[in-house]
Amino acid sequence: MSLHHFTPSSGRPIDELLAAYAAGSLSPPLHGLVAAHLAIKPDNRGFVAAMEELCGRAVQEATPAPVRDRDSKLAAIFADEPAVAERPSLPPCAVLPPPLQHLLGKGLSDVRWKTLLPGIRECPLREFGEVDAKLFSIRPGRVMPSHTHEGTEVTLVLRGGFSDPTGHYRRGDIAIADGEIDHHPRADEDEECICFAVLDAPLRLTGPVGRLFNRFMGH
Ligand code: ZN
Numbered sequence: 576m577s578l579h580h581f582t583p584s585s586g587r588p589i590d591e592l593l594a595a596y597a598a599g600s601l602s603p604p605l606h607g608l609v610a611a612h613l614a615i616k617p618d619n620r621g622f623v624a625a626m627e628e629l630c631g632r633a634v635q636e637a638t639p640a641p642v643r644d645r646d647s648k649l650a651a652i653f654a655d656e657p658a659v660a661e662r663p664s665l666p667p668c669a670v671l672p673p674p675l676q677h678l679l680g681k682g683l684s685d686v687r688w689k690t691l692l693p694g695i696r697e698c699p700l701r702e703f704g705e706v707d708a709k710l711f712s713i714r715p716g717r718v719m720p721s722h723t724h725e726g727t728e729v730t731l732v733l734r735g736g737f738s739d740p741t742g743h744y745r746r747g748d749i750a751i752a753d754g755e756i757d758h759h760p761r762a763d764e765d766e767e768c769i770c771f772a773v774l775d776a777p778l779r780l781t782g783p784v785g786r787l788f789n790r791f792m793g794h
Contacts, residue, residue, distance in 0.1 A: 592609060605729060718760070728752045728773070732745055737762050
């Protein structure tokens with residue numbers, strides 16, 4: 576598992592993502608995405624804690640170094656991101672949980688949106704080099720252009736929800752898509768959908784809208 580590329584191989588991709596998070600092997604944006612997921616939804620905290628313990632035990636067995644304190648490791652799961660410089664704390668936000676606010680260094684009201692297509696806005700995070708990390712805002716009921724991926728796209732829903740052939744995702748859910756999936760996610764009708772998406776390779780868009788979108792994106 577390299578630092579910047581998350582490539583699920585077998586089993587439930589979400590479990591591999593969580594395991595990589597527990598092992599500390601994810602890139603900062605993906606690490607922040609998983610921390611935000613855990614902050615919103617408790618479902619996977621137990622799994623991550625168990626993985627953290629396993630990783631800790633592996634470290635212990637491999638080296639006679641001092642045992643790392645389990646409580647502080649558990650606390651670290653929900654704490655600030657180690658790879659991101661210390662930033663002043665921001666007021667609580669109903670959409671962006673603390674790990675994402677820290678990653679972005681701003682609250683939702685300070686996000687500078689750029690319109691991609693009618694009803695679809697994005698805010699790219701440019702500080703993570705080769706890792707493509709973006710916030711998306713999609714109008715209720717709007718459909719994203721059809722596309723597939725050269726790498727793995729991990730998306731965390733922060734507000735509202737969306738559907739694609741792999742399922743229906745609501746706030747706190749993580750959707751994982753790779754080159755096998757050609758999809759055009761549709762935002763739920765009830766409210767604006769805000770997502771945080773991390774890709775380890777550029778999107779490969781398909782279809783006529785995709786070609787237009789690619790030109791728009793400068794791909
Ligand atoms: Zn996608």
